Amino acid sequence: MTVATIDRKRIAELTEAEQERYRNRTGASARTYERAVKSMPNGVPSSFQSNEPWPVYVDRGEGSRVWDVDGNEYVDFHNGFGVMCIGHANPTVGKAVKAQVDRGTHFAAPTDGSIVVAEELQRRFGLPQWRFTNSGTESTMDAVHLARGATGRDTMLKIEGSYHGHHDAVMVSVYPPLEALGDRDDPVSVPYGAGMPRAITDLTRSVPFNDADALAAVLDKIGDQVAGLIMEPAMMNINIVPPREGYLQQVRELTAEHGVKLIFDEVKTGCTIAAGGATERFGVTPDIITLAKASCGGYPGGSVGMTEELAALVADGTVNQYGTFNGNPLVMAAAEATLTQVLTDDVYAHLEQTNRRLLDSCQEIIDSHGLPAYTEGLGAKGCVIFASERMYEYRDYLTKVDDELSTLAWLYHMNHGVFMTPGVEEEWTLSIAHDEDDLQTYVEAFEAFARDVTGG
Ligand SMILES: Cc1ncc(COP(=O)(O)O)c(C=O)c1O
Secondary structure, X not given: OOOOOOOHHHHHHHXXXXXXXXXXXXXXXXXXXXXXXXXXXXXXXXXXXXXXOOOOOEEEEEEOEEEEOOOOEEEEOOHHHHOOOOOEOOHXXXXXXXXXXXXXXXXXXOXXXXXXXXHHHHHHHOOOEEEEEOOHHHXXXXXXXXXXXXXXXXXXXXXXXXXXXXXXXXXXXXXXXHHHOEEOOEXXXXXXXXXXXXXHXXXXXXXXXXXXXXXXXXXXXXXXXXXXXXXXXXXXXXXXXXXXXXXXXXXXXXXXXXXXXXXXXXXXXXXXOOOOHHHHHHOOOOOEEEEOHHHHOOOOOEEEEEOHHHHHHHHOOOOOOOOOOOOOHHHHHHHHHHHHXXXXXXXXXXXXXXXHHHHHHHHHHHHHHOOOOEEEEEOOEEEEEOOOOOOOOHHHHHHHOOHHHHHHHHHHHHHOOEEOOOOOOOOEEOOOOOXXXXXXXXXXXXXXXXXXXXXX
């Protein structure tokens, strides 16, 4: 395949034209934005929902589709940052939640639903004990407490360039700029935004993904101070970077050898890439698993799975795991319906096949136009990565991914009726509602982009 030369002037012109189109299509969103900025920073509830010049404000969703306040219809590949694998307004989940509404929405006392969900997570992920939270952030926060509480050590290790939510212990080296990274074998701990005490930031050290030797070297040096290693088993916040063959097994062995608790942050991979997430898919069981997003079918919940040894520390009050809304009956009703009736084991094969068709179609377009890009996908998750060489870690993402092409592709998608996550680091998430027509909409948008970018 000959790789096309990308004409930067052309990209700039296309970007300007598509931005103009975006502005023209989203007048009602612009007006909503003007109102929203008067009461919310950037006019959004969470900074991840922001984009230039303003976000698309959503009116409603059904199945694979969402409609914005201008009445534009989109096929949704954003899917609420990877949450809505069940499709929007899923009737099965809706029915379960509505039934619970009539039976009371909150007790802060355990209900049967929480036991059913804990049993199902036990079955899927193979860890024996589970507790509930209200978000991915809370899940990873509890995981860090568990690792530190169990080991009596303070230092945490994480993977450079990974996001695990917005609490202090993990807001370190999330998306550090190239000049702040330091040496690859001794990376700098870079706070993710202001408000992070230096002393806390320094307690979290990062290591590169996909490099067991680098991890071994750090553990040989400071292993006796390290409480836990928190990692996404497949990185999903810098597009998708799967683990190299054997890497996770080596990580498991090394952490066990040094008494370091291994935390798989499956907030994105859990319940999307297999029934039992990455833990099932890659066949490596960590000490702690964190879940949220797709696990609760569009309701704000999460969970932490743990070994019996760790659960004993929670049970005897050594490690405090709390939350007024933990195991909320509405969230549990949604999670139970999602996990036992909608995202059943056979559904994952279907999601995988649908994803494969979309990935193959995108790869054909890449090949026929000579785009400097490749496709990556796992389960319901996939993406086109605008890099001519494969990525293995965050430093590749910073140096190899073409931000201009990624941004322009996002604009093409949005302007062609494909709802996608703003920013260059995300991936698409399929739901059970996506059909051939939906895939075709994506493929046509991508084809238009490829044709215009390469001039053919
Ligand atoms: C891997 C990972 N962990 C944790 C989180 C935090 O989850 P939440 O936004 O529910 O707090 C995210 C959010 O995107 C994530 O991608």
